[in-house]
Amino acid sequence: MPAYKRILLKLSGEALMGDDAFGINRATIVRMVEEIAEVTRLGVQVAIVIGGGNIFRGVAGGSVGMDRATADYMGMLATVMNSLALADTMEKAGLVARVMSAIAIEQVVEPYVRPKALQYLEEGKVVVFAAGTGNPFFTTDTAAALRGAEIGAEIVLKATKVDGVYTADPNKDPKATRYSTISFDEAMGKNLQVMDATAFALCRDQKLPVKVFSIFKPGALRKVVQGGDEGTLVHV
Ligand SMILES: Nc1ncnc2c1ncn2[C@@H]1O[C@H](COP(=O)(O)OP(=O)(O)O)[C@@H](O)[C@H]1O
Numbered sequence: 001m002p003a004y005k006r007i008l009l010k011l012s013g014e015a016l017m018g019d020d021a022f023g024i025n026r027a028t029i030v031r032m033v034e035e036i037a038e039v040t041r042l043g044v045q046v047a048i049v050i051g052g053g054n055i056f057r058g059v060a061g062g063s064v065g066m067d068r069a070t071a072d073y074m075g076m077l078a079t080v081m082n083s084l085a086l087a088d089t090m091e092k093a094g095l096v097a098r099v100m101s102a103i104a105i106e107q108v109v110e111p112y113v114r115p116k117a118l119q120y121l122e123e124g125k126v127v128v129f130a131a132g133t134g135n136p137f138f139t140t141d142t143a144a145a146l147r148g149a150e151i152g153a154e155i156v157l158k159a160t161k162v163d164g165v166y167t168a169d170p171n172k173d174p175k176a177t178r179y180s181t182i183s184f185d186e187a188m189g190k191n192l193q194v195m196d197a198t199a200f201a202l203c204r205d206q207k208l209p210v211k212v213f214s215i216f217k218p219g220a221l222r223k224v225v226q227g228g229d230e231g232t233l234v235h236v
């Protein structure tokens with residue numbers, strides 16, 4: 001039995017590179033889609049926000065002298081490309097997927113319209129929210145929090161490169177240990193960087209829990225959806 005009826009899954013753009021230098025690693029995305037299909041078969045409604053860090057990150061563009069807002073719009077367009085690739089892979093796997101964009105590019109994808117998204121979810125379609133929040137200076141983590149709250153998801157599942165929230169960045173501090181649960185206030189107070197503060201604050205205020213888990217661990221998504229002990233639960 002799944003523990004949730006409706007989830008918002010945030011997929012790291014950067015993690016989708018797999019071992020490649022950029023772009024989307026085929027094996028990684030195919031495996032992720034298999035896991036998404038498994039979860040939909042359990043009867044869970046799935047909405048997805050995908051990042052763009054594998055193609056472009058606004059801060060990176062900004063740091064080389066590009067106008068930050070322009071760089072961020074490039075980052076948002078990168079998430080559209082990832083969303084199209086993900087939806088295509090899902091369709092090939094027999095799922096019905098719909099991409100909705102936060103910025104108007106109607107020849108490419110339909111615009112985000114909340115009631116339409118809710119309708120798709122009720123129909124069992126997987127909805128991919130592209131172009132983040134549609135605003136520069138935000139991240140796709142914040143888009144996941146925003147859309148998750150809007151569609152009444154019971155939880156935001158952040159599938160990322162690390163298998164949870166640690167006492168410090170585990171990629172920099174080998175002595176860091178993983179929390180099994182942590183409150184939003186503690187995560188923000190300790191300035192733990194696994195999610196940005198805007199996303200954390202929005203989830204906290206909306207009482208929307210977040211589960212951080214590894215995108216690389218086979219079976220982790222299903223385990224999380226079934227309420228198993230996996231990753232880190234960030235709670236109010
Ligand atoms: N306290 C922490 N616990 C876990 N990860 C952390 C922590 N502090 C920093 N990180 C870093 O946060 C990264 C995940 O966040 P981010 O780069 O935004 O991923 P995503 O591409 O999924 O949005 C991890 O790869 C890890 O290096």
Ligand SMILES: O=c1ccn([C@@H]2O[C@H](COP(=O)(O)OP(=O)(O)O)[C@@H](O)[C@H]2O)c(=O)[nH]1
Pocket residue numbers: 011012013014015050051052053054056057058059071072073074075076078079131132133134135136137138139140141142143
């Ligand atoms: O609401 C949003 C979401 C994303 N971005 C831009 O898109 C890039 C890619 O998203 P993100 O870094 O969140 O992707 P991920 O970390 O998952 O790879 C960001 O760096 C920002 O430049 C943005 O400007 N507004």
